[in-house]
Amino acid sequence: MKKLLTALLVAGCTFSAASQAQTADPKLEWAVKVVALQQADLDGIVGQLVGTAAQDIVAGWAPRFDSAVPKARQAKATEEFNTELAKFSADANKIITSKVGQVNSEALVPAYMERFSLDELKQLAAFFESPVIKKYKAATPELVDVFLKKLVASTQPDVLARVKQFDVAASKIVGSAPAAPAAKPQPQKK
Structure with missing residues (x-):
């Protein structure tokens, strides 16, 4: 799935850039590559966002749950609550993941292009592709x-x-x- 998202990101960004102009900034290809090489890290951020949203839900519902659900029904209610929370998390993950490519293209790739020279982008790509960084990750x-x-x-x-x-x-x-x-x-x- 991650490889598919990365391929779609690269293809989407490349297609978008190619459709804008034939003489696009040469940094675009390298910025897209750097973002794609960090896709696993970005996926981790998506997981953190989903986890935070789920924690917020639990924090909001816990007091009401404890006061409104009779003790005799709490085990069953907890099971049902956790099932709904899992559904929420799966849906939130899909929603957020569906926007990653768009946000990468509209925000992250341009941010890299703005902040780094072509040579620096090439160095970043080499860094993320290096065997020691792959082993570290x-x-x-x-x-x-x-x-x-x-x-x-x-x-x-x-x-x-x-x-x-x-x-x-x-x-x-x-x-x-x-x-x-x-x-x-x-x-x-x-």
């Missing part, structure tokens, strides 16, 4: 996982102690007994 998820596991392990006791302090302070403010301790977050398995 392939290794990044694993490297982030290694970092996060160590960071969680080294900070978890202090963070959990701070959660307890917060619970005591919040209980005084709200006027109730502290909530049960939060479950310890488990490291994600890959």
Whole structure:
């Protein structure tokens, strides 16, 4: 799918430029190439946008959900809510993804052309195509996982102690007994 989007982006930008004029700026081809070489990163941004929108929905509905749904029905309602949230996320992903090529052509490619010389665009393309950058991008998820596991392990006791302090302070403010301790977050398995 990503290769198809990249091919469509390159074809769309190239066709658009070719239809505008035969003597188009020579930087256009290289700007299109640089944007296409970053398509995986752009796809990640789309995922982040969808995730943020889903988080906003959950944040808005959580208080209403907790107060309006009887305890006996919460498990079933949670399942239904999560199903609808997954549908929303899939739809939002399609909506945003459908605009990526257009926004690349109308905004990102011209921005690269404006900010970089032809030689710099060629250098950027060479950089993104280099084997070491490809290896770096392939290794990044694993490297982030290694970092996060160590960071969680080294900070978890202090963070959990701070959660307890917060619970005591919040209980005084709200006027109730502290909530049960939060479950310890488990490291994600890959």
